[in-house]
Amino acid sequence: MIDTDAALAPFEVDDLDGDVLLDLISDNTDQEWRAERRRLRLAYQLCVTHPAVEADAASWADGIPDLAGYTDTLGGEGTPEVAAFTVELWATAAGVSTWSAKRTLAAALDLHHRLPRTWAAVEELRIPGWKACRVAEDTNRLSLEAATWVDVELARRGTWGLPTIEKTIKTAMAMFHPDLVKNNGLPGRDDWDVTVDHAAGVDGTSRLDAIGDSVDLETFHSLLADEAATMGRLGDTDTLGQRKAKALGVLADRQATADLLGLLGDDSSGAESETGKPVTRRRSYLKTRLYVHMTLADLAVLAGATTDAATGATGASATADGHVAATNLFGTVHLDTLKAWLQGLGTDARVTPVIDTNRDWSVVHHDPPETMREQVVLRDRHCVFPWCTVDARNCDLDHITPFDEHGPPDQTRPENLAPLCRRHHLAKTHGTWRYVRNRDGTYTWTNHTHAWLVTHDGTTSLTDP
Known part of the structure; x- marks a missing residue:
């Protein structure tokens, strides 16, 4: 070297x-x-x-x-x-x-x-x-x-x-x-909060942080420790820390079931709502909408099928080795992890049709409808300003060619919209930065004599140093 x-x-x-x-x-x-x-x-x-x-x-x-x-x-x-x-x-x-x-x-x-x-x-x-x-x-x-x-x-x-x-x-x-x-810089009541960080781990691992009343948190920790100890006596061979982490999900599912059964009464089979429709039990408080990006081959693996390269025959797949899926909240996860989530949720999991990120349509007014916003957010995933990584869900949708109320009727369409975080939206509107969306879905930004290419994978300078 x-x-x-x-x-x-x-x-x-x-x-x-x-x-x-x-x-x-x-x-x-x-x-x-x-x-x-x-x-x-x-x-x-x-x-x-x-x-x-x-x-x-x-x-x-x-x-x-x-x-x-x-x-x-x-x-x-x-x-x-x-x-x-x-x-x-x-x-x-x-x-x-x-x-x-x-x-x-x-x-x-x-x-x-x-x-x-x-x-x-x-x-x-x-x-x-x-x-x-x-x-x-x-x-x-x-x-x-x-x-x-x-x-x-x-x-x-x-x-x-x-x-x-x-x-x-x-x-x-x-x-x-x-x-x-004051208080030696330690957190006080004004700092009480519970937050979850999905970017803090890999393969479906996130971080939960809580600041609250000392007795409440110690009581909750003791409850987790008791659940973990019970799981160990029942044969769970994971470490104590791992069992305490899993106990969070056990307690959440148990509480959801208890709350719903309490509403339905002791004899809840066949219960109906006031409208006469059957009441569907739900085991989970989970309200997150998870978008999964995968290839057709990965989808086949997730569905439990593989294709023989020589004969084209399809059979059961035992594992998803080498296959991963990109998600909007939890990053890239192995398909085995995704399978475990779906199996754990059972009837609480709802699979909905995908949004076609290449759909070409338009509306006449300035603000895009929710479906169009979702399409652009899923397509670009983050602010498209050079080197910016702000999540698209926290961005404005900018009209690349500024909206003209006296202009043509198709100005608000996915091809003319891009996510920009607020400061870069202001920079584009009031500064000297300009950009276009290329036919391949990338973006070219210019400012004075410099230019940059923004893709899903990052930013590249187009100007010689």
């Missing part, structure tokens, strides 16, 4: 050892620090050359309503304002997400105007840029006075180790913002 050193002299990596290897490791670290310093220099220069005009300032939300706590401008107190959508200029040029771009520009502003001693350490290559960015990010919402104190204190100590940074910032918060450290 051939590489080059700082002087662009080639060398064979596999031949390195001893002092030469260590020297190149040190040289590589030096190059990384210089690259981080240059990145922050360029970020600040972009901010300087794009000052805000009047009320047109970039913020953590860029004017997006209902985004509590993120209406402040990028830099902290004492930094100059930057023009709206400057963040997108950095994001598209650097090939990073909008959120990453916000953090970089905010750090560059704070280091120059609120943390000059820390920035000087970066300039002199005494600390890496990422540590300086850590200081900037953790002090961004603090007052200018507090940030200055942190900057002076770190410079006085002459060290920017992570424990020192954390301790210094906590001290500043206690001195200048005691309201931020």
